[in-house]
Amino acid sequence: MHRPETTTSDNTPERAVLVVMHRGASEADLTAVESLARRRARQVETSCVAGCAILTLRGAACTVDPALFACQRGVARAFGLDASFPKASTERGQGTVPLEVGALRFGGEAVQVIAGPCAVRDEEQLEQTAARLASLGVRVMRAGAFKPRTSPYSYQGAGLEGLRLLRSCADRHRLLVLSEVMDPALVSEVAACADIVQLGARSMYNYPLLREVGRCGKPVLIKRGMSATYDELLGAAEYVLLEGNDRVMLCERGIRTFSAGARATLDVAAVPLLKSRARLPVLVDPSHAAGCRSLVEPLACAAIAAGADAIVIEVEQTPDDALSDASQTLDFAQLEALLARVARVASAVGRELALGADRG
Ligand code: PEP
Ligand code: MN
Numbered sequence: 001m002h003r004p005e006t007t008t009s010d011n012t013p014e015r016a017v018l019v020v021m022h023r024g025a026s027e028a029d030l031t032a033v034e035s036l037a038r039r040r041a042r043q044v045e046t047s048c049v050a051g052c053a054i055l056t057l058r059g060a061a062c063t064v065d066p067a068l069f070a071c072q073r074g075v076a077r078a079f080g081l082d083a084s085f086p087k088a089s090t091e092r093g094q095g096t097v098p099l100e101v102g103a104l105r106f107g108g109e110a111v112q113v114i115a116g117p118c119a120v121r122d123e124e125q126l127e128q129t130a131a132r133l134a135s136l137g138v139r140v141m142r143a144g145a146f147k148p149r150t151s152p153y154s155y156q157g158a159g160l161e162g163l164r165l166l167r168s169c170a171d172r173h174r175l176l177v178l179s180e181v182m183d184p185a186l187v188s189e190v191a192a193c194a195d196i197v198q199l200g201a202r203s204m205y206n207y208p209l210l211r212e213v214g215r216c217g218k219p220v221l222i223k224r225g226m227s228a229t230y231d232e233l234l235g236a237a238e239y240v241l242l243e244g245n246d247r248v249m250l251c252e253r254g255i256r257t258f259s260a261g262a263r264a265t266l267d268v269a270a271v272p273l274l275k276s277r278a279r280l281p282v283l284v285d286p287s288h289a290a291g292c293r294s295l296v297e298p299l300a301c302a303a304i305a306a307g308a309d310a311i312v313i314e315v316e317q318t319p320d321d322a323l324s325d326a327s328q329t330l331d332f333a334q335l336e337a338l339l340a341r342v343a344r345v346a347s348a349v350g351r352e353l354a355l356g357a358d359r360g
Helices: 026-040 066-070 125-136 158-170 184-193 207-214 230-242 269-278 287-291 293-304 332-348
Strands: 014-021 042-050 052-060 077-080 098-103 104-105 110-116 140-142 176-180 196-198 220-223 247-251 282-284 311-315
Touching: 014 026, 026 042, 026 052, 026 066, 052 104, 066 077, 098 176, 104 110, 110 125, 110 282, 110 332, 125 140, 125 158, 125 332, 140 158, 158 176, 158 184, 158 247, 184 196, 184 207, 196 207, 207 230, 220 230, 230 247, 230 269, 247 269, 269 282, 282 293, 287 311, 293 311, 293 332, 311 332
Parallel strands: 110 140, 110 311, 140 176, 176 196, 196 220, 220 247, 247 282, 282 311
Antiparallel strands: 014 052, 014 077, 042 052, 098 104
């Protein structure tokens, strides 16, 4: 159900900003910056440290913008003193706060595995995948029923009917479901079927959609846009958290750089960097970064070594029949080999893969 946008002023926190003037700034420069500060901030204090005037501003985050002050004449630097994303940020030294999805824990000691086709095609495909994932001990099945495709002529997904098929196959094998939503109007229906709602890389900037999934009551996985900064990704998470949904996970899936050969560049540093800034579990999808089957396993190993809380792998019985992302989709034997290898990497870094005990 649609609700009108929440206005920013409703939930804008207070922010403190420090503005450091150049040593050689004139009296006129200082007076001009002070007068701007008084227009924008609730409280302004000027002090002098080692011959530099320093202004401390307090006010609403939406009006006290460090960038505005940094570009004024006579200003050497201006920066915010508090967290820009208070809900996503880690408390002092607290690190990742684990969250529960069904009986699974993301962000704890164990590394979770999510796997399945890129897109829902038909029941046979889903049944084969669910059965095999369960036998390998994988406990979350992914598959998109709504596909964000570059070309409108490419396969767009099986829609709600496909999503329901996914749910019933997953239930038969006691698997949880991860699936993407693109349309704010469909959030409640996707959330009714999925255990984790995915926001794809292309949707990370869709603010009405972020707010809507923030109200859906299900855990949300936000994939990093292909040219998104960490601040932009954390801002997306903050939108969801602000609506009261506390179960948000981030996913690095490769960004655009100069790499030739891979579809994208897996930003391995994103894992420790995001974890140092946010309390949210950080997942890695090596499949979309790789773009080709042979690169998925080495990238998955790198992700686990870097501290990823879960990996997301595209797999199905006959990858060559996949209607999207066939080139990066593994078959089951390749998934099995990948799991064996990443399990060794996990144990080398003091963790273990969270595979179900019922595998065999
Ligand atoms: C997907 O997970 O199938 C997908 C479309 O991923 P991304 O949004 O990262 O491209
Ligand atoms: Mn895909």
